[in-house]
Amino acid sequence: MADLGVDPELGHVLPPTTTELNSQADVHIDVGRTATATPSINANDPFGIRDGLISDTELVGLRKRRKGKAIGKYQSRQNDLISAFLKPIEEHSEDAKAEEEAARLPVKIAIYASLLCNCALAILQIYAAVSSVSLSLLATGIDSVFDVGSNIWLFFIHRQAERLDGERWPVGGARLETIGNIVYGSLMGSVNLVIVVEAARTLLTKKGDALAPFHLPSIVAVGIALGVKLLLFIYCYSIRNKSSQVRVLWQDHRNDLWINGFGIVMSILGSKLTWWLDPTGAVMISLGVIASWGRTIYKEFALLAGKSASHDFLQLIIYKVATFSDVIDKVDTVRAYHSGPNYFVEVDIVMDADTPLHVSHDVSELLQNKLEALPHVERAFVHVDYEWEHIPEHRQRKSTSS
Numbered sequence: 001m002a003d004l005g006v007d008p009e010l011g012h013v014l015p016p017t018t019t020e021l022n023s024q025a026d027v028h029i030d031v032g033r034t035a036t037a038t039p040s041i042n043a044n045d046p047f048g049i050r051d052g053l054i055s056d057t058e059l060v061g062l063r064k065r066r067k068g069k070a071i072g073k074y075q076s077r078q079n080d081l082i083s084a085f086l087k088p089i090e091e092h093s094e095d096a097k098a099e100e101e102a103a104r105l106p107v108k109i110a111i112y113a114s115l116l117c118n119c120a121l122a123i124l125q126i127y128a129a130v131s132s133v134s135l136s137l138l139a140t141g142i143d144s145v146f147d148v149g150s151n152i153w154l155f156f157i158h159r160q161a162e163r164l165d166g167e168r169w170p171v172g173g174a175r176l177e178t179i180g181n182i183v184y185g186s187l188m189g190s191v192n193l194v195i196v197v198e199a200a201r202t203l204l205t206k207k208g209d210a211l212a213p214f215h216l217p218s219i220v221a222v223g224i225a226l227g228v229k230l231l232l233f234i235y236c237y238s239i240r241n242k243s244s245q246v247r248v249l250w251q252d253h254r255n256d257l258w259i260n261g262f263g264i265v266m267s268i269l270g271s272k273l274t275w276w277l278d279p280t281g282a283v284m285i286s287l288g289v290i291a292s293w294g295r296t297i298y299k300e301f302a303l304l305a306g307k308s309a310s311h312d313f314l315q316l317i318i319y320k321v322a323t324f325s326d327v328i329d330k331v332d333t334v335r336a337y338h339s340g341p342n343y344f345v346e347v348d349i350v351m352d353a354d355t356p357l358h359v360s361h362d363v364s365e366l367l368q369n370k371l372e373a374l375p376h377v378e379r380a381f382v383h384v385d386y387e388w389e390h391i392p393e394h395r396q397r398k399s400t401s402s
Contacts, residue, residue, distance in 0.1 A: 046323055049082050081312055085319045093373040103242035110236050110246045114253070115151040117232060121225045122148050125260075132218035132267065135202060135282035139195050140222060140263040143256065143289060146188055150252055153184050154245050174378060175340030177244055181300045184248075185293040192286035199282040206275065214271040219264055226260040229253050244341055248296075255292050259285050302338070309336035309343050317371065321347050324370070327355060327363050332388045342378035345371050353386040360384050 054062075054075045063072035084092075122144040128134075129141035157180030161173030236250035266281025308314075314336055322331050330350035336343050347367070351360050364382040371380035 045086060047319075049085060049319075052082055053079055077312075081315060084312075084316055089320060089370045089373055092375060095375075099242075103239060106239045107243045107246055110232075110239060110243075110249060111151065111155060114232055114236070114249050115148070115155070117228050118144065118147040118151055121228060124221045125225050128215075128218035128221040132213075132215040134215075134218065134263075134267040134270065135195070135199050135279045136263040136266040136270065136285065137218055137222060139192070139199075139282045139285040139289075140225075140256075140260050142191060142195060143188075143259055143285075144225065146191060147252060147256065149187075150184055150248070153180060154248060156180075158245055171339070171378070174342045175304060178300050178303050178340045181244070181248055182297050182304075185297040185300070188293045189290045189297075192289045195286040196283050196290075199279040199286070202279040203276060203283075206279075209275060214268070219268065222260055222264050222267075226257065226264070229256045229260060233257055251292070251296060255289060259289065262288075303340055304338075306337045306339065306344075309338065313343070316374075317345060317347070320371070320374075321349065321367065324367050325363050327351055327359060330388050332385065339378055342376050345377055345380040346383070347371070347380070348383045348385060350385050350388050355386075 059072050059075060059079075062068045062075060065071070122141075125137070125141040125144040129138040154177075157177055161176040164173035164176070233250065233253035233256075236246050236253055240247045240250040262281060262285055266277055266284075270276075270278025270281065309317075314334060317336055318331060318334050321328070321334065328349050329352060331347070332350050333346070333348035335346040338344075349364070349367075351363075364384050368380045368382045371377055371382075
């Protein structure tokens with residue numbers, strides 16, 4: 001990990017917002033000296049990073065310059081990051097709880113509205129598929145049936161995650177929702193693969209150029225489903241970052257918009273122009289669904305596999321550790337990685353060799369508790385050492401012997 005720069009004249013760590021960090025290596029940050037040369041530095045801002053804030057007026061001026069939008073966007077992001085640094089950990093936790101409480105009712109509305117609408121639309125679209133004998137509408141109908149299954153499955157998984165026995169599952173149930181998303185996505189891919197095979201069989205075996213009859217009620221039924229899905233998509237889009245359940249529902253509604261729209265178009269063209277457009281539309285719809293859920297499954301697997309936390313989150317952890325206590329001389333190593341939707345955080349700090357055991361224990365335990373109070377941090381581990389010129393602890397070692 002790149003070192004945070006130290007100004008040789010001021011003797012303090014340069015603002016970490018200007019430093020690129022990597023979560024899987026080392027940081028060696030000297031926090032034992034306190035800068036006094038800059039007037040704006042105080043106990044709440046020991047590194048003087050508040051000086052990096054850009055006013056709204058300056059941001060507007062930046063954006064008016066030629067090619068200034070990118071710079072303005074960067075400075076705005078830096079402002080948000082510095083503000084997060086200066087906000088106390090307790091405030092981070094309180095804000096997250098308040099946001100969760102405020103989102104509780106909208107999330108419930110999204111879940112139950114999606115369930116009720118999907119139940120009604122599934123019946124409507126299966127009727128459309130059966131009455132029209134259209135493979136494109138069959139693809140949309142099967143997808144609508146699985147929409148109902150997704151709602152029930154996600155609701156069940158969420159309830160199970162909340163009720164897991166802490167003795168049998170000490171890491172908690174957060175990862176259960178991620179596993180549920182992967183299972184559901186896999187089922188969706190499998191069913192749509194069956195539709196691809198059926199449509200391909202029709203394309204290869206059909207004889208003659210007879211067009212399928214045009215069935216207006218089926219088109220109207222799917223059109224109604226399209227309109228309802230649009231409303232659900234808009235609502236879930238507005239709160240997609242409030243819950244992993246709503247994010248999956250939003251993705252599902254987004255997929256249904258183009259599935260239903262494309263299904264209507266290809267069914268009409270198959271009954272008006274040429275017969276092969278209908279099964280071709282079914283193949284394209286199903287392959288699109290498989291690709292979309294494949295991308296979602298890949299992202300969910302990355303969370304289970306321990307993908308690194310975002311750069312901004314790592315910077316926040318490093319700053320909070322570096323400014324936590326005067327007893328901490330250096331920050332040696334910081335790692336943060338996903339364990340499902342939440343993070344595991346590992347921190348190696350350095351104290352003076354003469355620090356009493358009870359002091360090092362109390363400081364590191366309090367730091368662990370503070371880090372675990374941050375939003376989305378499931379567990380935090382703090383390791384204390386008296387020197388930093390060594391091979392980092394906990395590094396994976398692979399045996400070279402066969």
